[in-house]
Amino acid sequence: MCLTIPAKVVSVENSCAGLPVKRITIRDSKGEKTINALPADIRAGDWVLYASDMAVEKISEDDAREILELLEPKRYIDISRLDSAFLEILKACHTRELRREEIIRLLCIGDDAETNALLSEANTIRQARLRDFFCIHGIIEFSNHCVRNCLYCGLRRDSKDIRRYRMAPDEIVNSVYDAVNRRGYKLIVLQSGDDFFYTDDMLCGIIRKIKEKCRVFIFMSVGERSRASYEKMKDAGANGVLFRFETSNKALYSSIHPGQSHDERIALLREMKKMGYFIATGFLIGLPGQTVEDIADDIITTKSIGANMVSVGPFIPSDITPLALHPAGSAAMTLKVTAVSRLLMPKAKIPVTTALETIENEEGRRLGLSSGANSLMFNLTPEKYRDDYRIYPNKYHGKEEFWEKYGLYKEEISYKMLERKMFEAFESFEV
Ligand code: SAH
Numbered sequence: 001m002c003l004t005i006p007a008k009v010v011s012v013e014n015s016c017a018g019l020p021v022k023r024i025t026i027r028d029s030k031g032e033k034t035i036n037a038l039p040a041d042i043r044a045g046d047w048v049l050y051a052s053d054m055a056v057e058k059i060s061e062d063d064a065r066e067i068l069e070l071l072e073p074k075r076y077i078d079i080s081r082l083d084s085a086f087l088e089i090l091k092a093c094h095t096r097e098l099r100r101e102e103i104i105r106l107l108c109i110g111d112d113a114e115t116n117a118l119l120s121e122a123n124t125i126r127q128a129r130l131r132d133f134f135c136i137h138g139i140i141e142f143s144n145h146c147v148r149n150c151l152y153c154g155l156r157r158d159s160k161d162i163r164r165y166r167m168a169p170d171e172i173v174n175s176v177y178d179a180v181n182r183r184g185y186k187l188i189v190l191q192s193g194d195d196f197f198y199t200d201d202m203l204c205g206i207i208r209k210i211k212e213k214c215r216v217f218i219f220m221s222v223g224e225r226s227r228a229s230y231e232k233m234k235d236a237g238a239n240g241v242l243f244r245f246e247t248s249n250k251a252l253y254s255s256i257h258p259g260q261s262h263d264e265r266i267a268l269l270r271e272m273k274k275m276g277y278f279i280a281t282g283f284l285i286g287l288p289g290q291t292v293e294d295i296a297d298d299i300i301t302t303k304s305i306g307a308n309m310v311s312v313g314p315f316i317p318s319d320i321t322p323l324a325l326h327p328a329g330s331a332a333m334t335l336k337v338t339a340v341s342r343l344l345m346p347k348a349k350i351p352v353t354t355a356l357e358t359i360e361n362e363e364g365r366r367l368g369l370s371s372g373a374n375s376l377m378f379n380l381t382p383e384k385y386r387d388d389y390r391i392y393p394n395k396y397h398g399k400e401e402f403w404e405k406y407g408l409y410k411e412e413i414s415y416k417m418l419e420r421k422m423f424e425a426f427e428s429f430e431v
Contacts, residue, residue: 003134003406004049004056006064011044024055029072049406067406070366075120081113090121093343103296106340122339122372129346130374136403137351138179138380139189141389142167146193151256154318154390155193161320163388169202173209179380180214183404187217189242194223204236211237219280227271240278243269244311247283248301249294256287273306280309285337286329287315295337303344310341310348313355316392331360335371342372351375357396376403
């Protein structure tokens with residue numbers, strides 16, 4: 001679902017009798033504009049939720065203020081403390097590609113004034129380019145079996161202390177129906193370990209059944225499979241993939257992914273892009289031995305692959321893995337990476353990832369959304385399996401209802417808006 005933005009109604013035009021929509025003028029932080037309104041009993045002074053050019057619902061002033069505070073925080077920036085070289089970089093991102101050393105300079109910021117300026121700049125770019133393109137997406141984790149042995153991941157093949165589960169194809173399809181038809185989700189990620197129990201035919205069957213009954217964008221996050229598998233899933237109706245390259249540093253990649261090839265993972269991503277998939281990719285922050293230079297290269301790699309969605313999160317140690325004692329990636333670095341990604345990829349979708357929410361809770365969501373991110377990813381895995389999808393412990397869930405309240409659910413307009421925005425941003429993208 002797409003999030004709607006609160007605004008105050010300044011005036012209502014007298015509508016022609018019989019017309020289902022009214023014309024209203026609203027005011028928000030960007031000024032005044034005239035849009036259509038669905039609620040019949042709308043009056044000047046009311047607060048409404050709007051998306052694009054349509055006011056969809058009336059809300060209380062208290063609710064409006066609560067969400068505005070979340071989406072449009074006020075940051076105090078002491079400009080006198082910013083040096084001219086730093087300001088030059090923030091300016092340059094509007095007119096040209098930032099250079100590697102400039103990205104490194106931004107990632108090395110330790111000072112509050114510079115951090116605030118960077119995060120604010122990213123928020124300003126997000127507001128200017130994607131004003132009403134705030135979405136909530138869902139993820140269903142349908143199997144925690146995995147043939148790989150990634151050192152950081154609790155689902156790794158050698159993890160003995162987890163209860164493994166697989167959802168039956170119908171159970172997966174029904175979970176998606178519920179998320180779409182009852183709760184109003186419009187984009188769902190289907191994720192699992194690299195689990196070849198699910199054959200291509202099974203995955204394609206699931207995708208087809210979902211597509212027959214629901215207007216929803218389906219993103220597959222099922223790991224390394226053959227190019228042919230991805231071709232088939234595309235033909236069956238899958239729209240996107242969520243497939244991180246994890247790190248751009250090849251030596252680091254080999255040291256934590258036994259038996260896997262970095263070159264092959266990147267080549268597969270590039271193939272997926274050619275197949276017409278909407279690409280969600282990214283990396284982990286805080287891996288052992290990872291440097292700031294590596295992270296700069298990670299951002300550059302994400303952009304060079306042509307990511308439509310940037311998926312970046314801090315590493316979180318899992319007690320049942322070989323990296324149990326390695327410290328978690330920092331929230332501060334994750335926010336800087338979110339902001340720099342927004343500077344480099346102004347139109348990309350950037351979700352606040354669960355891992356950031358896990359180390360910072362609700363504050364992580366708020367900080368992410370005000371530092372360049374423009375979507376949230378809620379966990380829709382059926383309750384009985386959730387705790388067993390233990391990539392890392394204590395995953396954050398919460399306040400979904402609060403956020404869903406601001407979504408445009410069950411409305412066709414919400415799907416249409418997402419579809420239109422995706423087309424606008426990614427010309428080659430087909431539903
Ligand atoms: N099998 C799929 C999905 C992997 S799990 C695939 O290979 O694409 C999804 C993501 O969780 C991974 O890409 C990884 O970046 C992230 N992840 C795994 N373990 C993690 C940990 N300990 N901390 C933070 N993120 C982790």
